[in-house]
Amino acid sequence: MNGKFCKDPKLVTADDFYFSGLDKARTTESSPVGSNVTTVNVNQIPGLNTLGISLVRIDYGINGQNPPHTHPRATEILLVQEGTLFVGFFSSFPENRLFNKTLNKGDVFVFPEGLIHFQVNIGKQPAVAFASLSSQNPGVIIIGNTLFGSKPPIDPNVLAKAFQLDPKVIIQLQKKFG
Amino acid sequence: MNGKFCKDPKLVTADDFYFSGLDKARTTESSPVGSNVTTVNVNQIPGLNTLGISLVRIDYGINGQNPPHTHPRATEILLVQEGTLFVGFFSSFPENRLFNKTLNKGDVFVFPEGLIHFQVNIGKQPAVAFASLSSQNPGVIIIGNTLFGSKPPIDPNVLAKAFQLDPKVIIQLQKKFG
Amino acid sequence: MNGKFCKDPKLVTADDFYFSGLDKARTTESSPVGSNVTTVNVNQIPGLNTLGISLVRIDYGINGQNPPHTHPRATEILLVQEGTLFVGFFSSFPENRLFNKTLNKGDVFVFPEGLIHFQVNIGKQPAVAFASLSSQNPGVIIIGNTLFGSKPPIDPNVLAKAFQLDPKVIIQLQKKFG
Amino acid sequence: MNGKFCKDPKLVTADDFYFSGLDKARTTESSPVGSNVTTVNVNQIPGLNTLGISLVRIDYGINGQNPPHTHPRATEILLVQEGTLFVGFFSSFPENRLFNKTLNKGDVFVFPEGLIHFQVNIGKQPAVAFASLSSQNPGVIIIGNTLFGSKPPIDPNVLAKAFQLDPKVIIQLQKKFG
């Protein structure tokens, strides 16, 4: 799922290594979790093919968050541009340790490959961060959207048992995420 | 987190490549989700170091499941030994497609690296599967235990917003998984 | 020799990650060495492409063996399902150490990447094992078939000198394997 | 030269994944080329070990430049934070094509692994960029400092022939860079 073809080297130009507009704030209003992620990977910059790196801009509204998610093929290094973020990642089973930190402008934090992580805007203003990922096509799995918003939806009884919740709660979640 | 030292080659014996007892059924009674995973990786077989493969046995009680989880460093190939399993994985955002299948004895299914996947015993008897993973130290992140049972626990308001649930529900979940 | 194209992600279905029938015993009667290997790799499961793992079922007749061979691109982890196997691998030159073990049902053994290894049924009944390999296309080089059954055959004098055997013995071997 | 030991997982804390102060402007006055690179790699963030990514902040004075250099183990993706940069990289022999672009705030450019590249501040104000590299320890080879400022210095006649310059010019260069 990660493979793309390489362009004929003779036809490659500087524009194949270029992207613009990452300084522009993105609205977070249409997001139920109050954030907006702008991706700059091999789909936007063809020249990144096989080169093992990509970039995102993340805008956080007031009280917004980038909810728990993983990148199946990448480590992430995040730099806070504006605002105050509460961030963290969880180590793997059975320790399940939460490594968290409050970050301010100019702070950097690392989310190791494949681990669940999140960022929450805990400041009084919108926040902005830039994050780099160690793959040209890192992928993202947002836990909530994946479990409760999949197409087709999963049998609610499976998730009810997994999360020890009433199936009715799962059905409600599926409506919200569906 | 993945590194181990290599033994002096002169001191290595056949026992460094050996493990026994994987034919024995494991109880699933003490598990809230009705399953029991026996791991055979570099922690059990030192000779697997750097070799990129490992094995697990999974016992499923009646109505038991191996709940949604990921392996941050491995693809998994599963073989059903006994019983009937409903299995699946979710592709990454934004498609969030559920790829699922009902498996019987002798059936094989693949869970690609880093993706959330699960198996549910939908037969009338206990079930058993063997699964191989493409790392000597694949790691496992069980979504429920990680999000709701982390040490220390995460602020319930963060998860309440992420999952669009009442914070009280999150606090209940944290009690169950804590 | 290892490359395959990836399917359009939109056309991928659960069946691309699925294989069935690995519970069925295979006849070993037509095999001069009394074994039968059923492969489940990227040729049988397209979804394994690039994922670095595959599976085989091995049936051993009474007195049967899986003769000395290597996998040029994979480590193997073997699980005995039924019967008693004498197994081993050889370390590289100049030590040429034999690491061997007698395995029973539920035992596991590892054959490191590229090393010559074998399994022999030393029980009184047919035996069965499952083995996983750390490549979606591991390849197999059976020493006897390769050296004595190649197309075209190699000059018998070359092998006569290599193995310090009379060329007539090599010619006999080439007749048997050809 | 790239290897570091891993910390005991039990002693790892969130601070092993954290760095601060990347929002602070660095002086470029002491630099003969008018730039200042602040590195955030495995030497500053121990948790980056083996994870394949790192970060730098680059300050450019007026008329300053980050002179031609390579990273022997990494691709770079650069984001302009403030100012206007003329940037480029050269493809390999025999094409030696220059791929260049003028970048403004919010623009992104990629410098593929191992290729010589540079950035020049062509605006009227200081400029700032952040760049990510696809290695936790990418290394940097600044062409001028390496060729003319090595310890010990190289015989000037070697470089005179390589660059078709008078040996006296090389000796002058060695004095400046030495």
Place this chain on the structure above:
Amino acid sequence: MNGKFCKDPKLVTADDFYFSGLDKARTTESSPVGSNVTTVNVNQIPGLNTLGISLVRIDYGINGQNPPHTHPRATEILLVQEGTLFVGFFSSFPENRLFNKTLNKGDVFVFPEGLIHFQVNIGKQPAVAFASLSSQNPGVIIIGNTLFGSKPPIDPNVLAKAFQLDPKVIIQLQKKFG
């Protein structure tokens, strides 16, 4: 088995990247197959650690050969320095194709990773070749020595069945190689 520690970079000298004497002919008289391989890998050049390449010189006596062997972790590219060699490799099961060629001075041939290959001096004089391998520690498995000269020896009945030979022939082989 492949890991070595890196030297403190400050203590590294040019001698850590240096080896001498590869121009000297080696005697092939004490070899039953009439060849002598001089290895230049990480054991001789510490600076090769992690760098993925090594070198050998091969001397062939009249009628000598470098008998069938594999390198479990490397592709080989061979250059004939003097003499005439008949060389070949075998593709994997079930094709078992022999790719062979007669090489003279200045000819180059490639033996892909993990495949069984050989070189035979078919000229009237001693021959010499240099070969590079795509690992700093490629390993070598000489088929004859491994199967018939292992320590401890393998049960001759196993090999008798594998090669469809009388166990007495195997015992003779084990005496020759033991």
Place this chain on the structure above:
Amino acid sequence: MNGKFCKDPKLVTADDFYFSGLDKARTTESSPVGSNVTTVNVNQIPGLNTLGISLVRIDYGINGQNPPHTHPRATEILLVQEGTLFVGFFSSFPENRLFNKTLNKGDVFVFPEGLIHFQVNIGKQPAVAFASLSSQNPGVIIIGNTLFGSKPPIDPNVLAKAFQLDPKVIIQLQKKFG
């Protein structure tokens, strides 16, 4: 830029792994630096595709040199066939250490991946070396040709500042290399 398609395995022949004529001396007269590099990589030997190794022959005229260059994707191991070479490489910033050595016939030296290196014929006769590289497509960046002979040329003021030279000197260099 590194990808090639694999041939249909059935159509592959021994010639896809073969190259000849590397024993022939190449003229160095048309080279301004007095050397001539004959490459034997995936462009000459299709069978090298994905196999991670290649070869070059280097002829050095009297007073000739292989000028400072890097291979962005490969380590190099060099063997002197005839003559006396002064060789070296530079470690990365800020140490910029020169590791150099005088080599005679039969001597071997390693140039680690991505580092600038060179060889100078300091003997009284032409010299010849063979070098292997740890990539089937290693690429080469000759510092002088790249900086001063790029297409299009770079603004001389950029290089003037980078090398602390008068722009007129840069313009002269661009004429020589252009």
